[in-house]
Amino acid sequence: MQWSALWLTVWKVILIFPYSRVSSVAKPSVSQAKYLDYEIGASIHFNMQTFNGTMKSGHVVSPDAFNPTKLSTDQWLRAAKSFGAKYAVLTLDHFSGFLLWPTKTNYSYSVKSSNWRNKTGDVALDFIQSCAKYGIKHAFYYSVNKNWYMNVSNHRAPSSGAQTVYNRIVEQQIRELLNPSSKYANPFLFWFDAGIVSGISPNVVPIFHSLAENIICLKCPASSGIAGARWIGNERAVASLPVWYAVRDGGYNGDPLGEQFRPPFCDTVIREHKWFWLPSTRNRVKNVSTLISEYLTSVGRGCHMILNLNPDPFGLIENEDLHAYKGFGQAIGLLYKDLIITQKNATLKIGVEKVWRIPRILNLANGSVVVMEDVAKFGQLVSEYQLRFNTSHGWVNYPEYGSTIGHKRIHPFPQVLRGKTVYAISFKIVKLVTRDPSITIREVSVYDWTEATRKRYI
Secondary structure: OHHHHHHHHHHHHHHHOOOOOHHHOOOOOHHHHHHHHHOEEEEEOOOHHHHOOOOEOOEOOOHHHOOOOOOOHHHHHHHHHHOOOOEEEEEEEOOOOOEOOOOOOOOOOEHHHOOHHHHOOOHHHHHHHHHHHOOOEEEEEEOOOOEOOOOEEOOEOOOHHHHHHHHHHHHHHHHHHHOOOOOOOOOOEEEOOOOOOOOOOOOOHHHHHHHOOOOEEEOOOHHHOOOEEEEOOOOEOOOOOOOOOEEOOOOOOEOOOOOEEOOEEEEEOOEOOEOOOOOOOHHHEOOHHHHHHHHHHHHHHOOEEEEEEOOOOOOOOOHHHHHHHHHHHHHHHHHOOEEEEEEEEEEEEOOOOEEEEEEEEEOOOOEEEEEEEOHHHHOOOEEEEEEEEEEOOEEEEOOOOEOOOOOOEEEEOOHHHOOOOEEEEEEEEEEEOOOOOEEEEEEEEEEEOHHHHHOOOO
């Protein structure tokens, strides 16, 4: 009788609550939702490696090697703005240990230690002022896993005493940057390359909680409680499907039922494959079609894209790079220029096909269907869907069966549509992470890519 009563109770619960609540999946913080909407950021690799490409641990060059006589952070930010970056990340310290701001901590390897601008230069402040000028949020990259000046490698100093000194200095410098009264305060994002190792790395997590609670931290541990993002795992801006934003507690890989919201970022270089400027690499600047391809394999698959800038020893971005950035931005604009149909906040029932008629005859094979979830409101829910096209030759299935959508999924028209007239598209949600009977999709749109194709961007 006890087992019968238990099963009766279970069935009552199932009947009363037949579906999981939307809140059962992880959702972004306010800053993470902005991060997804921004879609594209810029990273600026400019540090001592720009001036000495052979520098490494055991071979630390003099701070006077740093001498960008024509430095223009305005030019950097104009370049970032030209391809649509909403924020820019400056390498305040990248492995070398050289700092791009005149730290007040007991540390002798920074712009203040060089003769540049008579020891009064401050790249970080110039950068922040240029960001404000061009409407781009400032962000920082800081390396804790390597510091060649202090002989730190793989997060570890040569001795326990040296580790204590190193950790204390780093913690002081992070406080210096994040203090609300600091001229460097309120960065949108902070990037710790190779992450933070609990028990070994400087204890920066409490500093973030007290001084920068709303910041985005790239590669902070999921267990830190700081709103963060994780690396996709390659430097080619390629997100392999499915792309899940959540991770399990203490985990790193995407998991639809993960407790922590940690969307991935896809970073890539402008010169193949160099992060810092090097001589004789102008022929390695990517063309616009390559950058658009990377946009489609990152942003087009729900992953945030970060594109690199690498100023030269004068402190300037070379013309070949500037041309590529501008062309990339123009090409992105063409992907969204010719809107054919759009519907926002469409409610779709699971397993029920929704059809949108094309208001004008499309006799082309160059275009896209863009689908967006409302991740900020509901979390990431879609795990399977189907896209089809009604053509003059009947219904044609999209060659790839849809998995995740996330912030945005861009479906270029498949080649099978070439030579056919498209009358309508249909979209069907097959499966959600939760057991809800329907979902509100943020946007479904169809774009004509004829002009972008004509210019050979696609």
